[in-house]
Amino acid sequence: MNVAKKRFALLLSALLLISAVLSACSGNNNGGSGGSASSSPSSSSAASPSAPSGGRDVGGLSLPIAEEKLNLSLWSPIGGNFRGTNFNEKASFQKMEENTNVHIDFQHAAEGASADAFTLLMSSGSLPDMIYYERWSADAVKYGEQGALLPLEDLIEQHAPNFKKILDENPDIRGQLTTPDGHIYYMPNLILESKDLVQMFPQIRQDWLDKLNLQQPATTEDWYNVLKAFREQDPNGNGKKDEIPLVSVFLDNIVMLFAPAFGVPVGMNSPFFVEDGQVKYGPADPRFKDVVTFLNRLYSEQLLDPEYLVDTTFDTLTEKVTTDVAGAWFGWSGSYMGNFTTLMAGKHDTFKISPVLPPEGPNGDRGHVSFRWQVGDQGLAVSSQTKNPEEVVKWLDYQYSEEGILLNNFGVEGQSYDIVDGQPVFKQEVLYPTNGLTNTQELLNHTIGGGTWSTVADTRYSEQIRVANGQTENPLELYADYLEYDKKLPPVKFTSEENDIVTPLMADIQTYVTETINQMIMGRTSPDTYDQVIAQLEKMGIKEVLAQYQSAYDRFNGN
Amino acid sequence: MAMTAKTLASRPKEPTTSKKLARTWRRIAANRYLYLMLLPTMLYFLIFEYKPMYGLIIAFKDFNPYAGFWGSPWVGFEHFEKFFESYYFWRLLRNTFLISFYSLIIIFPASIVFALLLNELRSRKMKSVLQTISYLPHFISLIVICGMIIDFTKSDGIINSLLVGLGLISEPIQFLILPEWFRTLYVGSGLWQSVGWNSIIYLAALSGINPNLYEAAVVDGANRWKQLIHITLPGILPTVLILLILNIGNLLSVGWDKIILLYNPGTYETADVISTFVYRRGVMEADYSFSAAVGLFNSIINFTLLVVANAISRRTTKNSLW
Numbered sequence: 001m002n003v004a005k006k007r008f009a010l011l012l013s014a015l016l017l018i019s020a021v022l023s024a025c026s027g028n029n030n031g032g033s034g035g036s037a038s039s040s041p042s043s044s045s046a047a048s049p050s051a052p053s054g055g056r057d058v059g060g061l062s063l064p065i066a067e068e069k070l071n072l073s074l075w076s077p078i079g080g081n082f083r084g085t086n087f088n089e090k091a092s093f094q095k096m097e098e099n100t101n102v103h104i105d106f107q108h109a110a111e112g113a114s115a116d117a118f119t120l121l122m123s124s125g126s127l128p129d130m131i132y133y134e135r136w137s138a139d140a141v142k143y144g145e146q147g148a149l150l151p152l153e154d155l156i157e158q159h160a161p162n163f164k165k166i167l168d169e170n171p172d173i174r175g176q177l178t179t180p181d182g183h184i185y186y187m188p189n190l191i192l193e194s195k196d197l198v199q200m201f202p203q204i205r206q207d208w209l210d211k212l213n214l215q216q217p218a219t220t221e222d223w224y225n226v227l228k229a230f231r232e233q234d235p236n237g238n239g240k241k242d243e244i245p246l247v248s249v250f251l252d253n254i255v256m257l258f259a260p261a262f263g264v265p266v267g268m269n270s271p272f273f274v275e276d277g278q279v280k281y282g283p284a285d286p287r288f289k290d291v292v293t294f295l296n297r298l299y300s301e302q303l304l305d306p307e308y309l310v311d312t313t314f315d316t317l318t319e320k321v322t323t324d325v326a327g328a329w330f331g332w333s334g335s336y337m338g339n340f341t342t343l344m345a346g347k348h349d350t351f352k353i354s355p356v357l358p359p360e361g362p363n364g365d366r367g368h369v370s371f372r373w374q375v376g377d378q379g380l381a382v383s384s385q386t387k388n389p390e391e392v393v394k395w396l397d398y399q400y401s402e403e404g405i406l407l408n409n410f411g412v413e414g415q416s417y418d419i420v421d422g423q424p425v426f427k428q429e430v431l432y433p434t435n436g437l438t439n440t441q442e443l444l445n446h447t448i449g450g451g452t453w454s455t456v457a458d459t460r461y462s463e464q465i466r467v468a469n470g471q472t473e474n475p476l477e478l479y480a481d482y483l484e485y486d487k488k489l490p491p492v493k494f495t496s497e498e499n500d501i502v503t504p505l506m507a508d509i510q511t512y513v514t515e516t517i518n519q520m521i522m523g524r525t526s527p528d529t530y531d532q533v534i535a536q537l538e539k540m541g542i543k544e545v546l547a548q549y550q551s552a553y554d555r556f557n558g559n
Numbered sequence: 560m561a562m563t564a565k566t567l568a569s570r571p572k573e574p575t576t577s578k579k580l581a582r583t584w585r586r587i588a589a590n591r592y593l594y595l596m597l598l599p600t601m602l603y604f605l606i607f608e609y610k611p612m613y614g615l616i617i618a619f620k621d622f623n624p625y626a627g628f629w630g631s632p633w634v635g636f637e638h639f640e641k642f643f644e645s646y647y648f649w650r651l652l653r654n655t656f657l658i659s660f661y662s663l664i665i666i667f668p669a670s671i672v673f674a675l676l677l678n679e680l681r682s683r684k685m686k687s688v689l690q691t692i693s694y695l696p697h698f699i700s701l702i703v704i705c706g707m708i709i710d711f712t713k714s715d716g717i718i719n720s721l722l723v724g725l726g727l728i729s730e731p732i733q734f735l736i737l738p739e740w741f742r743t744l745y746v747g748s749g750l751w752q753s754v755g756w757n758s759i760i761y762l763a764a765l766s767g768i769n770p771n772l773y774e775a776a777v778v779d780g781a782n783r784w785k786q787l788i789h790i791t792l793p794g795i796l797p798t799v800l801i802l803l804i805l806n807i808g809n810l811l812s813v814g815w816d817k818i819i820l821l822y823n824p825g826t827y828e829t830a831d832v833i834s835t836f837v838y839r840r841g842v843m844e845a846d847y848s849f850s851a852a853v854g855l856f857n858s859i860i861n862f863t864l865l866v867v868a869n870a871i872s873r874r875t876t877k878n879s880l881w
Contacts, residue, residue: 307736
């Protein structure tokens with residue numbers, strides 16, 4: 001071999017190496033499905049719509065979805081209560097893989113970092129086939145228009161019979177999901193029963209009330225008196241004034257508890273509401289002054305946890321509740337009330353938490369704002385980079401089939417539940433686990449957790465967990481009467497022009513509002529000067545923001 | 560001595576460029592192994608420091624990751640203008656500057672004083688014990704440090720218990736919630752974190768001072784204070800100045816991670832700095848172009864400060880980075 005030839009060979013091998021490295025990279029980008037990608041179009045056309053031999057029909061979707069094992073990738077935060085490392089450890093996903101012949105490569109982000117991790121993922125330019133996120137409702141349009149997400153409406157029409165059926169039967173849902181230019185960008189978590197739409201609610205130590213001979217607070221003034229009694233009359237009986245009457249992880253929750261009573265049905269994180277067809281911004285409403293004044297009164301008399309700005313994790317709340325110093329808070333049915341009850345079982349003689357109805361304000365206003373729409377903000381979107389759009393949509397559609405709904409809510413029959421009289425009933429070892437886990441945690445070994453996934457949440461699930469947690473009255477039914485659908489801002493979708501105006505303005509406004517309101521609650525600035533806050537908000541462009549919201553809202557109603 | 564035209568003409572003729580190039584190449588070839596050793600460092604800077612700079616163009620664009628760096632539309636200085644007009648611009652600038660400035664004027668001299676004090680210690684054992692203790696916080700992860708700060712400063716934490724116990728205050732102070740305490744807390748904990756570690760470099764400089772100078776001074780009757788003033792301080796002055804210049808160059812880049820771990824809406828007023836603002840806007844809200852513009856602005860100021868500080872130091876003390 002002469003020198004020239006040798007050089008040529010060297011060059012060639014170097015080129016080969018480079019191209020191999022490059023193709024390996026691009027293969028990774030679409031989630032390692034590179035190998036099967038070339039063969040998939042032919043297999044998919046064979047699989048749909050005429051079912052292949054041996055196939056099974058699930059609500060119009062024929063299983064298995066792929067003839068040869070297909071790998072799809074999915075990004076998702078892992079969830080704080082799940083003790084494993086990969087969702088494929090859950091029995092429901094193992095069964096799903098068996099039924100659909102689709103293997104999911106889960107790419108997990110840690111729970112706490114999920115918001116950062118999500119924006120980093122979306123800006124990396126290389127996406128997995130599917131992306132789970134908790135706030136698609138607000139962000140899907142933006143990422144859709146950037147070209148990161150695949151519009152799904154046509155694919156749903158052709159390949160998702162189960163999901164299409166839900167949309168056809170519930171026009172509201174289609175409206176909540178569709179963007180201004182007619183696209184659907186994600187498959188959402190759905191709750192079809194109105195009583196299940198309730199999310200968090202006020203909870204109070206019933207045994208403390210009983211001990212002090214107090215009634216459940218019915219008005220804001222009652223709340224003040226009850227909290228005052230908690231502070232002064234030593235309900236935990238240890239002789240020390242260590243009770244923290246009202247505990248909070250986020251100010252958001254406390255605002256949701258009291259603001260509706262003063263006529264402003266908002267929370268800090270959902271500050272917009274609708275009144276007489278007009279979209280309004282809670283903190284810019286003159287009535288919000290009363291909310292701030294009330295909270296300032298609670299804070300100054302040490303009825304509101306003085307550490308509420310520092311202790312912002314669920315762990316600190318759990319500690320305060322389980323060390324018997326917390327009197328009331330605003331939380332979920334299962335993960336707060338249920339968990340606390342389970343944790344204190346056998347450790348405390350009288351420990352009992354009760355849900356409280358929303359308080360009535362001085363002008364007779366009363367409402368419950370912590371509820372969601374049927375279409376959840378959370379769900380799975382499909383990346384525009386996927387090589388298998390049809391299979392992805394079919395796999396997603398499976399989640400909405402009767403079979404998929406059962407799997408996602410209850411797990412695998414015989415393992416986590418049995419069918420009793422035609423109804424799925426959790427096994428005792430799931431409801432009352434003996435392995436040291438709470439039932440929420442144990443359930444996560446079997447499913448994604450009560451249908452908080454791109455599926456339909458089953459009422460029978462929440463019912464059974466609630467009863468297992470020792471809650472006799474159904475809080476979800478209690479609050480149904482207080483939900484004001486007219487006042488709650490629906491999940492409006494912005495056009496990108498509207499979004500370009502709203503996002504930067506709201507970034508400064510929200511910083512200003514959280515800061516000022518906290519200062520007023522802590523009494524550093526007098527709540528009497530609230531007029532100046534409203535004037536400042538107008539200077540910062542709140543009217544312009546509201547105009548965009550109004551047009552999005554009007555368009556939503558026109559849908 | 561002035562050069563006349565004659566002397567100029569009599570000088571040997573300037574070598575042509577090609578000859579000069581050949582000579583350079585010869586010199587490089589002769590020292591090729593030295594250059595080879597330099598290569599990894601140069602590659603490092605090229606790949607990790609210079610190549611990413613190209614991404615700065617997104618500060619002048621409306622960046623969309625799916626259109627790419629070049630596909631995104633140009634917007635000129637729009638993001639800069641938005642930042643300068645922002646409601647928070649002056650506050651961010653003030654907070655950033657003040658937090659760095661306090662850190663500089665407190666932590667920087669404290670490290671020198673600490674090194675001098677250690678140097679004066681006669682007991683070797685005592686010295687090493689003190690050094691070890693003072694280094695320790697440097698090795699603790701920032702997350703843990705901040706967890707400790709939060710625990711210590713709570714209303715039932717060790718600091719409040721101590722102050723109340725000693726009768727210095729009647730009610731616990733909400734250190735982490737009151738904006739007027741934030742800088743004190745930040746700089747104070749920074750002092751604890753870094754004084755021991757920062758003093759190492761001065762101790763090294765101190766050990767480089769010729770002991771003969773001290774002996775001569777003692778013979779001349781200088782006491783320890785005079786020795787400190789006339790030998791020790793001038794001895795470490797070059798090190799001090801170099802470090803001071805470097806520190807000034809970082810005046811507007813506060814450690815954002817510690818602030819993010821410690822601040823909350825109650826303390827934004829004094830705690831919110833440019834880099835935390837960039838974090839909230841850029842990472843949390845995916846407004847990359849805007850935060851790149853803010854970051855670039857920050858870097859330009861830092862760079863300017865560095866150049867100015869260096870120039871002043873060169874003029875006045877002949878010590879400089881370049």
